Amino acid sequence: MNTVKTGRELRAAIAQARAEGKQIGLVPTMGNLHAGHAALVEKAAQRVDFVVASIFVNPLQFGPSEDLDKYPRTLAADQEKLLEAGCDLLFIPDVDEMYPAGMAGQTRVCVSGVSEGLCGASRPGHFEGVATVVTKLFNLVQPDLAIFGQKDYQQLAVIRTLVRDLNMPIQIIGEATVRAEDGLALSSRNGYLSAEQRAAAPTLYRGLSEMATAIRNGERDFAKLIAAAQQQQLSAGFRPDYLEVREANSLRPATADDRHLVILVAAFIGSTRLIDNLAIDLDSVT
Template structure:
Protein backbone atom coordinates (compact mmCIF):
# COMPACT_ATOMS: atom_id res chain seq x y z
CA UNK A 1 0.00 0.00 0.00
CA UNK A 2 1.23 3.47 -0.90
CA UNK A 3 0.00 6.75 0.59
CA UNK A 4 0.37 10.17 -1.07
CA UNK A 5 -0.84 13.64 -0.18
CA UNK A 6 0.90 15.64 -2.92
CA UNK A 7 0.07 15.67 -6.62
CA UNK A 8 3.74 15.79 -7.58
CA UNK A 9 4.62 12.73 -5.50
CA UNK A 10 1.68 10.68 -6.80
CA UNK A 11 2.39 11.53 -10.42
CA UNK A 12 6.11 10.78 -10.01
CA UNK A 13 5.25 7.35 -8.62
CA UNK A 14 2.76 6.59 -11.41
CA UNK A 15 5.12 7.81 -14.12
CA UNK A 16 7.91 5.60 -12.77
CA UNK A 17 5.69 2.58 -13.33
CA UNK A 18 5.80 3.16 -17.06
CA UNK A 19 3.36 4.20 -19.76
CA UNK A 20 2.21 0.63 -20.40
CA UNK A 21 0.64 0.22 -16.95
CA UNK A 22 -3.14 0.56 -16.84
CA UNK A 23 -4.51 2.76 -14.06
CA UNK A 24 -7.87 2.35 -12.37
CA UNK A 25 -9.28 5.17 -10.27
CA UNK A 26 -11.74 4.93 -7.36
CA UNK A 27 -12.78 8.40 -6.15
CA UNK A 28 -14.20 8.57 -2.61
CA UNK A 29 -14.86 11.12 0.10
CA UNK A 30 -13.65 8.71 2.75
CA UNK A 31 -15.65 7.17 5.61
CA UNK A 32 -15.13 3.97 3.67
CA UNK A 33 -17.46 0.98 3.80
CA UNK A 34 -17.94 -2.27 1.92
CA UNK A 35 -19.49 -0.46 -1.01
CA UNK A 36 -16.20 1.36 -1.59
CA UNK A 37 -14.28 -1.88 -1.09
CA UNK A 38 -16.35 -3.57 -3.82
CA UNK A 39 -15.32 -0.79 -6.22
CA UNK A 40 -11.71 -1.20 -5.17
CA UNK A 41 -11.73 -4.97 -5.66
CA UNK A 42 -13.15 -4.63 -9.16
CA UNK A 43 -10.56 -1.98 -10.02
CA UNK A 44 -7.71 -4.13 -8.67
CA UNK A 45 -8.87 -7.06 -10.78
CA UNK A 46 -8.97 -5.03 -13.98
CA UNK A 47 -5.89 -2.76 -13.80
CA UNK A 48 -2.15 -2.84 -13.14
CA UNK A 49 -2.35 0.10 -10.72
CA UNK A 50 -5.27 1.44 -8.70
CA UNK A 51 -5.52 4.88 -7.10
CA UNK A 52 -8.19 5.41 -4.44
CA UNK A 53 -8.71 9.04 -3.50
CA UNK A 54 -9.97 10.26 -0.13
CA UNK A 55 -11.12 13.86 -0.40
CA UNK A 56 -14.17 15.65 0.97
CA UNK A 57 -14.86 18.08 -1.85
CA UNK A 58 -16.20 21.42 -0.56
CA UNK A 59 -17.43 22.60 -3.97
CA UNK A 60 -20.21 19.99 -4.15
CA UNK A 61 -21.85 20.91 -0.84
CA UNK A 62 -24.54 23.56 -1.17
CA UNK A 63 -25.27 23.26 2.57
CA UNK A 64 -22.36 24.36 4.83
CA UNK A 65 -23.78 22.34 7.72
CA UNK A 66 -23.74 19.19 5.57
CA UNK A 67 -20.08 19.80 4.72
CA UNK A 68 -19.26 20.33 8.38
CA UNK A 69 -21.00 17.12 9.47
CA UNK A 70 -19.73 14.86 6.70
CA UNK A 71 -17.73 12.07 8.40
CA UNK A 72 -13.96 12.30 8.14
CA UNK A 73 -12.25 9.09 9.26
CA UNK A 74 -8.88 9.00 7.50
CA UNK A 75 -7.18 6.79 10.13
CA UNK A 76 -9.98 4.22 10.02
CA UNK A 77 -9.98 4.35 6.22
CA UNK A 78 -6.26 3.65 5.95
CA UNK A 79 -6.57 0.79 8.43
CA UNK A 80 -9.41 -0.72 6.39
CA UNK A 81 -7.33 -0.48 3.21
CA UNK A 82 -4.23 -2.11 4.69
CA UNK A 83 -5.44 -5.56 3.66
CA UNK A 84 -5.37 -4.41 0.03
CA UNK A 85 -1.62 -4.18 -0.38
CA UNK A 86 -1.67 -2.97 -3.99
CA UNK A 87 -3.85 0.09 -3.46
CA UNK A 88 -2.41 3.58 -3.90
CA UNK A 89 -4.13 6.03 -1.55
CA UNK A 90 -4.27 9.69 -2.55
CA UNK A 91 -5.49 11.97 0.25
CA UNK A 92 -4.75 15.56 -0.78
CA UNK A 93 -5.62 18.82 0.95
CA UNK A 94 -8.10 21.31 -0.50
CA UNK A 95 -5.16 23.53 -1.49
CA UNK A 96 -3.53 20.65 -3.34
CA UNK A 97 -6.66 19.92 -5.36
CA UNK A 98 -7.54 23.57 -5.98
CA UNK A 99 -4.19 25.41 -5.99
CA UNK A 100 -5.73 28.43 -7.71
CA UNK A 101 -8.83 28.50 -5.53
CA UNK A 102 -12.43 27.66 -6.36
CA UNK A 103 -13.08 30.65 -8.61
CA UNK A 104 -10.92 29.46 -11.51
CA UNK A 105 -12.72 26.16 -11.95
CA UNK A 106 -14.85 25.49 -15.05
CA UNK A 107 -18.63 25.61 -15.15
CA UNK A 108 -20.38 22.72 -16.87
CA UNK A 109 -23.62 22.49 -18.80
CA UNK A 110 -25.14 19.14 -17.87
CA UNK A 111 -28.65 20.10 -18.95
CA UNK A 112 -31.11 18.43 -18.71
CA UNK A 113 -29.47 15.89 -16.38
CA UNK A 114 -28.79 18.38 -13.58
CA UNK A 115 -32.17 20.11 -13.58
CA UNK A 116 -34.08 17.39 -11.74
CA UNK A 117 -33.92 15.46 -8.47
CA UNK A 118 -30.54 16.10 -6.80
CA UNK A 119 -29.86 18.99 -9.15
CA UNK A 120 -33.15 20.67 -8.24
CA UNK A 121 -32.74 20.15 -4.48
CA UNK A 122 -29.00 20.85 -4.28
CA UNK A 123 -28.18 23.84 -6.55
CA UNK A 124 -24.59 23.82 -7.78
CA UNK A 125 -23.94 20.31 -6.50
CA UNK A 126 -23.24 18.68 -9.84
CA UNK A 127 -21.07 21.52 -11.07
CA UNK A 128 -18.93 20.90 -7.98
CA UNK A 129 -18.88 17.18 -8.71
CA UNK A 130 -17.84 17.81 -12.31
CA UNK A 131 -15.06 20.14 -11.21
CA UNK A 132 -13.47 17.79 -8.73
CA UNK A 133 -13.76 14.67 -10.88
CA UNK A 134 -12.26 16.48 -13.87
CA UNK A 135 -9.40 17.64 -11.63
CA UNK A 136 -8.74 14.12 -10.34
CA UNK A 137 -8.86 12.70 -13.85
CA UNK A 138 -6.17 15.23 -14.82
CA UNK A 139 -4.03 14.25 -11.83
CA UNK A 140 -4.37 10.47 -12.03
CA UNK A 141 -4.85 10.05 -15.81
CA UNK A 142 -6.67 6.71 -15.44
CA UNK A 143 -7.86 4.38 -18.16
CA UNK A 144 -10.86 3.37 -16.03
CA UNK A 145 -12.80 5.07 -13.23
CA UNK A 146 -15.24 3.28 -10.92
CA UNK A 147 -18.49 4.69 -9.56
CA UNK A 148 -21.36 3.11 -7.61
CA UNK A 149 -24.90 3.02 -8.94
CA UNK A 150 -26.32 4.29 -5.63
CA UNK A 151 -25.50 7.77 -6.91
CA UNK A 152 -27.35 7.09 -10.16
CA UNK A 153 -27.70 10.72 -11.22
CA UNK A 154 -24.07 11.47 -10.39
CA UNK A 155 -23.02 8.51 -12.54
CA UNK A 156 -24.99 9.94 -15.47
CA UNK A 157 -23.38 13.35 -14.92
CA UNK A 158 -19.86 11.90 -14.89
CA UNK A 159 -20.50 9.96 -18.09
CA UNK A 160 -21.83 13.15 -19.68
CA UNK A 161 -18.78 15.14 -18.60
CA UNK A 162 -16.39 12.50 -19.94
CA UNK A 163 -18.22 12.59 -23.27
CA UNK A 164 -18.26 16.41 -23.38
CA UNK A 165 -14.51 16.59 -22.80
CA UNK A 166 -13.79 13.57 -25.01
CA UNK A 167 -11.76 12.00 -22.21
CA UNK A 168 -9.89 8.81 -23.13
CA UNK A 169 -11.17 6.69 -20.25
CA UNK A 170 -13.95 4.27 -19.42
CA UNK A 171 -16.51 5.02 -16.71
CA UNK A 172 -17.34 1.76 -14.94
CA UNK A 173 -20.74 1.48 -13.26
CA UNK A 174 -20.82 -0.85 -10.22
CA UNK A 175 -23.87 -2.28 -8.41
CA UNK A 176 -25.03 -0.79 -5.12
CA UNK A 177 -23.86 -2.71 -2.06
CA UNK A 178 -26.52 -3.11 0.64
CA UNK A 179 -26.86 -3.92 4.32
CA UNK A 180 -28.66 -7.14 5.31
CA UNK A 181 -32.00 -5.29 5.52
CA UNK A 182 -31.51 -3.73 2.08
CA UNK A 183 -30.41 -0.23 3.07
CA UNK A 184 -27.87 1.08 0.57
CA UNK A 185 -24.40 1.36 2.05
CA UNK A 186 -23.42 4.99 2.48
CA UNK A 187 -20.84 6.96 4.41
CA UNK A 188 -23.73 8.97 5.84
CA UNK A 189 -25.22 5.87 7.47
CA UNK A 190 -22.74 6.15 10.33
CA UNK A 191 -24.40 9.45 11.32
CA UNK A 192 -27.82 7.80 11.74
CA UNK A 193 -29.22 7.51 15.26
CA UNK A 194 -30.52 4.04 16.21
CA UNK A 195 -34.08 5.28 15.67
CA UNK A 196 -33.26 6.83 12.30
CA UNK A 197 -31.44 3.68 11.22
CA UNK A 198 -34.53 1.60 12.02
CA UNK A 199 -36.81 3.81 9.92
CA UNK A 200 -34.28 4.09 7.08
CA UNK A 201 -34.85 0.40 6.32
CA UNK A 202 -38.18 1.44 4.79
CA UNK A 203 -36.41 3.09 1.85
CA UNK A 204 -35.39 -0.08 -0.05
CA UNK A 205 -38.74 -1.67 0.82
CA UNK A 206 -40.59 1.18 -0.88
CA UNK A 207 -38.31 1.01 -3.91
CA UNK A 208 -38.76 -2.72 -4.38
CA UNK A 209 -42.51 -2.51 -3.92
CA UNK A 210 -42.66 0.33 -6.45
CA UNK A 211 -40.82 -1.85 -8.94
CA UNK A 212 -43.28 -4.70 -8.43
CA UNK A 213 -46.25 -2.38 -9.03
CA UNK A 214 -45.04 -1.28 -12.46
CA UNK A 215 -47.20 -3.62 -14.57
CA UNK A 216 -50.34 -2.87 -12.53
CA UNK A 217 -50.27 0.84 -11.76
CA UNK A 218 -49.57 4.06 -13.64
CA UNK A 219 -46.42 6.08 -13.00
CA UNK A 220 -48.42 8.69 -11.09
CA UNK A 221 -50.17 6.06 -8.97
CA UNK A 222 -46.85 4.51 -7.97
CA UNK A 223 -45.39 7.92 -7.08
CA UNK A 224 -48.41 8.75 -4.94
CA UNK A 225 -48.24 5.36 -3.22
CA UNK A 226 -44.51 5.68 -2.47
CA UNK A 227 -44.96 9.20 -1.10
CA UNK A 228 -47.72 7.95 1.16
CA UNK A 229 -45.58 5.08 2.43
CA UNK A 230 -42.75 7.39 3.45
CA UNK A 231 -45.13 9.86 5.09
CA UNK A 232 -46.85 7.00 6.95
CA UNK A 233 -43.64 6.24 8.87
CA UNK A 234 -44.22 9.42 10.84
CA UNK A 235 -40.44 9.88 10.96
CA UNK A 236 -38.90 9.99 7.49
CA UNK A 237 -39.13 13.28 5.56
CA UNK A 238 -39.34 12.94 1.79
CA UNK A 239 -37.40 15.30 -0.48
CA UNK A 240 -38.53 13.53 -3.63
CA UNK A 241 -39.61 10.25 -5.14
CA UNK A 242 -39.35 10.33 -8.92
CA UNK A 243 -39.64 7.82 -11.73
CA UNK A 244 -37.42 8.82 -14.63
CA UNK A 245 -35.90 7.72 -17.89
CA UNK A 246 -32.60 5.91 -17.24
CA UNK A 247 -30.78 7.86 -19.96
CA UNK A 248 -31.93 11.49 -19.71
CA UNK A 249 -33.36 11.32 -16.14
CA UNK A 250 -36.47 13.25 -17.15
CA UNK A 251 -39.65 12.48 -15.24
CA UNK A 252 -41.89 9.90 -16.88
CA UNK A 253 -45.61 10.20 -17.45
CA UNK A 254 -45.87 6.69 -18.87
CA UNK A 255 -43.75 3.58 -18.40
CA UNK A 256 -40.72 2.99 -20.59
CA UNK A 257 -39.88 -0.50 -21.85
CA UNK A 258 -38.45 -2.83 -19.21
CA UNK A 259 -35.01 -1.82 -17.98
CA UNK A 260 -35.43 1.83 -18.96
CA UNK A 261 -37.19 3.14 -15.83
CA UNK A 262 -35.43 4.28 -12.68
CA UNK A 263 -37.12 5.17 -9.39
CA UNK A 264 -35.04 7.62 -7.36
CA UNK A 265 -35.64 8.69 -3.80
CA UNK A 266 -34.15 11.20 -1.35
CA UNK A 267 -35.22 11.08 2.30
CA UNK A 268 -34.21 12.70 5.56
CA UNK A 269 -33.89 10.14 8.35
CA UNK A 270 -33.60 12.57 11.22
CA UNK A 271 -30.83 14.97 10.23
CA UNK A 272 -29.23 12.59 7.73
CA UNK A 273 -30.17 12.78 4.06
CA UNK A 274 -30.13 9.45 2.22
CA UNK A 275 -30.58 8.65 -1.48
CA UNK A 276 -31.25 5.41 -3.30
CA UNK A 277 -32.67 4.11 -6.57
CA UNK A 278 -33.82 1.02 -8.44
CA UNK A 279 -33.81 0.34 -12.19
CA UNK A 280 -36.58 -1.70 -13.72
Protein backbone atom coordinates in the same frame (compact mmCIF):
# COMPACT_ATOMS: atom_id res chain seq x y z
CA MET B 1 0.15 0.99 -0.51
CA ASN B 2 1.78 4.36 -1.04
CA THR B 3 0.02 7.51 0.21
CA VAL B 4 0.74 10.88 -1.44
CA LYS B 5 -0.56 14.39 -0.86
CA THR B 6 0.51 16.39 -3.90
CA GLY B 7 -0.19 16.24 -7.60
CA ARG B 8 3.54 16.06 -8.29
CA GLU B 9 3.93 12.95 -6.11
CA LEU B 10 0.81 11.43 -7.61
CA ARG B 11 1.99 11.89 -11.18
CA ALA B 12 5.45 10.54 -10.39
CA ALA B 13 4.01 7.34 -8.91
CA ILE B 14 1.63 6.89 -11.86
CA ALA B 15 4.43 7.54 -14.35
CA GLN B 16 6.41 4.73 -12.74
CA ALA B 17 3.43 2.37 -13.02
CA ARG B 18 2.95 3.35 -16.66
CA ALA B 19 6.64 2.74 -17.36
CA GLU B 20 6.10 -0.79 -16.05
CA GLY B 21 3.27 -1.28 -18.55
CA LYS B 22 0.49 -1.18 -16.00
CA GLN B 23 -3.09 -0.11 -16.64
CA ILE B 24 -4.47 2.43 -14.17
CA GLY B 25 -7.82 2.39 -12.40
CA LEU B 26 -9.23 5.22 -10.27
CA VAL B 27 -11.74 5.10 -7.41
CA PRO B 28 -12.56 8.64 -6.19
CA THR B 29 -14.01 8.91 -2.66
CA MET B 30 -14.60 11.41 0.11
CA GLY B 31 -13.38 8.99 2.77
CA ASN B 32 -15.25 7.52 5.76
CA LEU B 33 -15.16 4.32 3.77
CA HIS B 34 -17.46 1.31 4.09
CA ALA B 35 -17.86 -2.06 2.38
CA GLY B 36 -19.36 -0.40 -0.70
CA HIS B 37 -16.18 1.58 -1.28
CA ALA B 38 -14.08 -1.54 -0.71
CA ALA B 39 -16.12 -3.33 -3.39
CA LEU B 40 -15.25 -0.59 -5.89
CA VAL B 41 -11.53 -0.96 -5.18
CA GLU B 42 -11.75 -4.75 -5.38
CA LYS B 43 -13.53 -4.50 -8.74
CA ALA B 44 -10.85 -2.13 -10.02
CA ALA B 45 -8.11 -4.49 -8.86
CA GLN B 46 -9.71 -7.28 -10.90
CA ARG B 47 -9.60 -5.18 -14.06
CA VAL B 48 -6.33 -3.24 -13.93
CA ASP B 49 -2.76 -3.64 -12.66
CA PHE B 50 -2.55 -0.46 -10.55
CA VAL B 51 -5.41 0.97 -8.48
CA VAL B 52 -5.45 4.60 -7.39
CA ALA B 53 -7.96 5.79 -4.79
CA SER B 54 -8.49 9.37 -3.73
CA ILE B 55 -9.88 10.78 -0.51
CA PHE B 56 -10.91 14.40 -0.77
CA VAL B 57 -13.83 16.03 1.00
CA ASN B 58 -14.67 18.45 -1.79
CA PRO B 59 -16.02 21.77 -0.48
CA LEU B 60 -17.13 22.76 -3.97
CA GLN B 61 -19.97 20.23 -3.90
CA PHE B 62 -21.35 21.23 -0.48
CA GLY B 63 -24.13 23.80 -0.30
CA PRO B 64 -24.21 26.66 2.23
CA SER B 65 -26.71 24.78 4.44
CA GLU B 66 -24.69 21.53 4.37
CA ASP B 67 -22.17 21.10 7.17
CA LEU B 68 -18.86 20.44 5.45
CA ASP B 69 -16.97 20.60 8.75
CA LYS B 70 -19.00 17.73 10.27
CA TYR B 71 -18.28 15.32 7.43
CA PRO B 72 -16.42 12.40 9.07
CA ARG B 73 -12.66 12.18 8.50
CA THR B 74 -11.39 8.66 9.27
CA LEU B 75 -8.09 8.46 7.40
CA ALA B 76 -6.34 5.72 9.39
CA ALA B 77 -9.32 3.36 9.17
CA ASP B 78 -9.77 4.25 5.49
CA GLN B 79 -6.15 3.39 4.73
CA GLU B 80 -6.57 -0.03 6.32
CA LYS B 81 -9.70 -0.76 4.26
CA LEU B 82 -8.06 0.38 1.03
CA LEU B 83 -4.94 -1.69 1.62
CA GLU B 84 -7.01 -4.78 2.31
CA ALA B 85 -9.13 -4.18 -0.82
CA GLY B 86 -6.08 -4.01 -3.10
CA CYS B 87 -5.37 -0.30 -3.51
CA ASP B 88 -1.85 0.54 -4.69
CA LEU B 89 -1.77 4.34 -4.37
CA LEU B 90 -3.83 6.71 -2.21
CA PHE B 91 -4.08 10.41 -3.06
CA ILE B 92 -5.12 12.63 -0.12
CA PRO B 93 -4.81 16.24 -1.27
CA ASP B 94 -5.85 19.17 0.88
CA VAL B 95 -8.06 21.99 -0.36
CA ASP B 96 -5.10 24.21 -1.26
CA GLU B 97 -3.64 21.44 -3.42
CA MET B 98 -6.87 21.00 -5.37
CA TYR B 99 -7.84 24.68 -5.50
CA PRO B 100 -4.56 26.62 -5.23
CA ALA B 101 -6.13 29.88 -6.42
CA GLY B 102 -9.14 29.48 -4.14
CA MET B 103 -12.61 28.29 -5.04
CA ALA B 104 -14.14 31.65 -5.95
CA GLY B 105 -12.20 31.92 -9.19
CA GLN B 106 -12.00 28.21 -9.92
CA THR B 107 -12.90 27.15 -13.47
CA ARG B 108 -15.98 24.99 -13.13
CA VAL B 109 -17.46 22.19 -15.21
CA CYS B 110 -21.22 22.20 -15.82
CA VAL B 111 -22.93 19.12 -17.27
CA SER B 112 -26.37 20.10 -18.56
CA GLY B 113 -29.38 17.83 -18.87
CA VAL B 114 -28.70 14.88 -16.58
CA SER B 115 -27.59 17.15 -13.72
CA GLU B 116 -30.96 18.92 -13.63
CA GLY B 117 -33.80 17.94 -11.30
CA LEU B 118 -33.61 15.27 -8.59
CA CYS B 119 -30.49 15.96 -6.47
CA GLY B 120 -29.58 18.75 -8.87
CA ALA B 121 -32.70 20.63 -7.77
CA SER B 122 -32.38 19.76 -4.09
CA ARG B 123 -28.68 20.64 -3.92
CA PRO B 124 -28.01 23.57 -6.29
CA GLY B 125 -24.41 23.64 -7.48
CA HIS B 126 -23.70 20.13 -6.18
CA PHE B 127 -23.10 18.48 -9.54
CA GLU B 128 -21.05 21.40 -10.78
CA GLY B 129 -18.77 20.76 -7.80
CA VAL B 130 -18.72 17.02 -8.51
CA ALA B 131 -18.02 17.46 -12.22
CA THR B 132 -15.24 19.95 -11.51
CA VAL B 133 -13.37 17.84 -8.97
CA VAL B 134 -13.80 14.64 -11.00
CA THR B 135 -12.42 16.40 -14.08
CA LYS B 136 -9.41 17.54 -12.05
CA LEU B 137 -8.84 14.00 -10.72
CA PHE B 138 -9.16 12.54 -14.22
CA ASN B 139 -6.58 15.01 -15.51
CA LEU B 140 -4.20 14.30 -12.64
CA VAL B 141 -4.45 10.49 -12.80
CA GLN B 142 -5.37 9.96 -16.48
CA PRO B 143 -6.78 6.52 -15.66
CA ASP B 144 -7.76 3.84 -18.13
CA LEU B 145 -10.95 3.28 -16.15
CA ALA B 146 -12.76 4.74 -13.17
CA ILE B 147 -15.34 3.02 -10.98
CA PHE B 148 -18.29 4.65 -9.21
CA GLY B 149 -21.13 3.22 -7.16
CA GLN B 150 -24.62 3.07 -8.66
CA LYS B 151 -26.17 4.28 -5.40
CA ASP B 152 -25.38 7.79 -6.62
CA TYR B 153 -27.20 7.12 -9.89
CA GLN B 154 -27.53 10.71 -11.07
CA GLN B 155 -23.88 11.39 -10.23
CA LEU B 156 -22.86 8.39 -12.33
CA ALA B 157 -24.97 9.72 -15.22
CA VAL B 158 -23.30 13.13 -14.89
CA ILE B 159 -19.83 11.59 -14.99
CA ARG B 160 -20.63 9.37 -17.97
CA THR B 161 -21.96 12.40 -19.85
CA LEU B 162 -18.92 14.46 -18.86
CA VAL B 163 -16.52 11.83 -20.20
CA ARG B 164 -18.49 11.41 -23.43
CA ASP B 165 -18.93 15.11 -24.12
CA LEU B 166 -15.31 16.05 -23.36
CA ASN B 167 -13.86 13.07 -25.28
CA MET B 168 -12.00 11.66 -22.30
CA PRO B 169 -10.48 8.23 -23.08
CA ILE B 170 -11.69 6.73 -19.80
CA GLN B 171 -13.96 3.74 -19.31
CA ILE B 172 -16.58 4.52 -16.65
CA ILE B 173 -17.89 1.53 -14.73
CA GLY B 174 -20.93 1.61 -12.44
CA GLU B 175 -20.80 -0.94 -9.63
CA ALA B 176 -23.99 -2.30 -8.05
CA THR B 177 -25.08 -0.79 -4.74
CA VAL B 178 -23.90 -2.73 -1.69
CA ARG B 179 -26.70 -3.17 0.84
CA ALA B 180 -27.11 -4.23 4.44
CA GLU B 181 -29.09 -7.41 5.08
CA ASP B 182 -32.28 -5.41 5.54
CA GLY B 183 -31.84 -3.67 2.18
CA LEU B 184 -30.51 -0.29 3.30
CA ALA B 185 -27.94 1.03 0.83
CA LEU B 186 -24.55 1.41 2.50
CA SER B 187 -23.64 5.07 2.86
CA SER B 188 -21.32 7.19 4.94
CA ARG B 189 -24.45 9.08 6.02
CA ASN B 190 -25.86 5.99 7.76
CA GLY B 191 -23.47 6.72 10.62
CA TYR B 192 -25.56 9.79 11.49
CA LEU B 193 -28.69 7.69 12.18
CA SER B 194 -29.95 6.94 15.67
CA ALA B 195 -30.94 3.35 16.46
CA GLU B 196 -34.61 4.21 15.88
CA GLN B 197 -33.86 5.96 12.58
CA ARG B 198 -31.67 3.07 11.43
CA ALA B 199 -34.53 0.65 12.08
CA ALA B 200 -36.86 2.77 9.93
CA ALA B 201 -34.37 3.50 7.14
CA PRO B 202 -34.97 0.31 5.06
CA THR B 203 -38.47 1.67 4.32
CA LEU B 204 -36.92 3.56 1.38
CA TYR B 205 -35.71 0.45 -0.42
CA ARG B 206 -38.83 -1.48 0.49
CA GLY B 207 -40.91 1.20 -1.23
CA LEU B 208 -38.72 1.10 -4.32
CA SER B 209 -38.99 -2.68 -4.49
CA GLU B 210 -42.78 -2.58 -4.20
CA MET B 211 -42.99 0.05 -6.94
CA ALA B 212 -40.70 -2.00 -9.19
CA THR B 213 -42.83 -5.12 -8.69
CA ALA B 214 -45.97 -3.20 -9.62
CA ILE B 215 -44.32 -1.75 -12.74
CA ARG B 216 -43.07 -5.17 -13.81
CA ASN B 217 -46.63 -6.45 -13.39
CA GLY B 218 -47.92 -3.81 -15.80
CA GLU B 219 -48.79 -0.79 -13.63
CA ARG B 220 -48.03 2.46 -15.46
CA ASP B 221 -49.76 4.97 -13.20
CA PHE B 222 -46.48 6.24 -11.80
CA ALA B 223 -48.14 9.07 -9.87
CA LYS B 224 -50.28 6.59 -7.93
CA LEU B 225 -47.25 4.44 -7.07
CA ILE B 226 -45.26 7.50 -5.97
CA ALA B 227 -48.07 8.75 -3.72
CA ALA B 228 -48.37 5.38 -2.00
CA ALA B 229 -44.62 5.05 -1.45
CA GLN B 230 -44.32 8.60 -0.08
CA GLN B 231 -47.17 7.94 2.34
CA GLN B 232 -45.22 4.88 3.47
CA GLN B 233 -42.17 7.11 4.02
CA LEU B 234 -44.18 9.60 6.07
CA SER B 235 -45.57 6.82 8.24
CA ALA B 236 -42.01 5.62 8.92
CA GLY B 237 -40.88 9.09 10.02
CA PHE B 238 -39.32 10.31 6.78
CA ARG B 239 -39.70 13.75 5.22
CA PRO B 240 -39.78 13.06 1.45
CA ASP B 241 -37.54 15.12 -0.80
CA TYR B 242 -38.28 13.51 -4.16
CA LEU B 243 -39.45 10.20 -5.58
CA GLU B 244 -39.51 9.92 -9.36
CA VAL B 245 -39.58 7.38 -12.17
CA ARG B 246 -37.16 8.31 -14.95
CA GLU B 247 -35.91 6.80 -18.19
CA ALA B 248 -32.75 5.03 -17.08
CA ASN B 249 -30.27 6.37 -19.63
CA SER B 250 -31.35 9.97 -20.27
CA LEU B 251 -32.95 10.60 -16.84
CA ARG B 252 -35.89 12.34 -18.52
CA PRO B 253 -39.32 11.70 -16.91
CA ALA B 254 -40.48 8.21 -17.80
CA THR B 255 -43.40 7.46 -20.08
CA ALA B 256 -45.58 4.36 -20.23
CA ASP B 257 -43.71 3.25 -23.37
CA ASP B 258 -40.22 3.29 -21.85
CA ARG B 259 -38.57 -0.09 -21.30
CA HIS B 260 -35.55 0.94 -19.24
CA LEU B 261 -36.55 2.75 -16.08
CA VAL B 262 -35.02 3.84 -12.81
CA ILE B 263 -36.85 4.85 -9.65
CA LEU B 264 -34.94 7.45 -7.66
CA VAL B 265 -35.64 8.57 -4.11
CA ALA B 266 -34.30 11.05 -1.58
CA ALA B 267 -35.78 11.64 1.86
CA PHE B 268 -34.80 13.01 5.24
CA ILE B 269 -35.03 11.07 8.46
CA GLY B 270 -34.23 13.47 11.23
CA SER B 271 -31.54 15.72 9.78
CA THR B 272 -29.99 12.97 7.62
CA ARG B 273 -30.73 12.87 3.91
CA LEU B 274 -30.68 9.39 2.37
CA ILE B 275 -30.83 8.52 -1.32
CA ASP B 276 -31.43 5.28 -3.18
CA ASN B 277 -32.55 3.98 -6.56
CA LEU B 278 -33.68 0.85 -8.33
CA ALA B 279 -33.33 0.22 -12.07
CA ILE B 280 -35.91 -1.78 -13.99
CA ASP B 281 -35.27 -3.46 -17.35
CA LEU B 282 -38.69 -4.39 -18.69
CA ASP B 283 -37.15 -6.17 -21.68
CA SER B 284 -35.83 -8.80 -19.26
CA VAL B 285 -39.23 -9.42 -17.65
CA THR B 286 -40.67 -12.79 -18.61
